[in-house]
Amino acid sequence: MAAYAIGHLHEVTMGPELVEYLERIDATLEPYGGRFVIHGARPDVREGDWSGDLIVIEFPDLGSARGWYDSPAYREIIPLRAENSRSTILLIDGTDDDHRATDLLA
Template sequence: MTAYAIARLQDVTMGPAIVEYLEKIDATLVPYGGHYLIHGGTTQVLEGSWQGDTIMLGFPDLAQAQAWYRSEAYRRILPLRTANAVGDVILVEGVPEGHRGIDILG
């Protein structure tokens, strides 16, 4: 089942380290079938408070998403982001095609 890595990043310091991170991250995604679904873009807040940039990556399944995040290639570049941005990152499993809201009840 499809899985997603979702990040909400704030206070990003744009500089050489973030540029290097952006130059290298795509290659870390390839072996795990990862790809960008959202990368910043305009956000319209409808409820609550939402600050920062939203990034969403798609993966074939949760195991591939976990393997990417734990991979040596990604772990090497991760400090470039964490030292230059504040944020939250989660991995979450998607739902099957045709899922309905009521399905969580049963």
């Protein structure tokens, strides 16, 4: 089942370090089958409040997501993002294709 790396970024300072991060991140994703699903889009907020930027990267499975995040190539560029934004990053499993909301009741 697919898994996701989700980043919620605030107070992003776009400068040379963040540009370098953006230039290097794609190469870190490739060995783990990662691909951007949401990156840079502005939300149409229908309920509640929203601030910041949302990034969603899809991986084939949670092991691949963990492998990417813990890889030397990605660990090397984390400071370029972390020192230029306030962020929450999480890795999470997706659902099976046949998932229904009521599955949570089981």
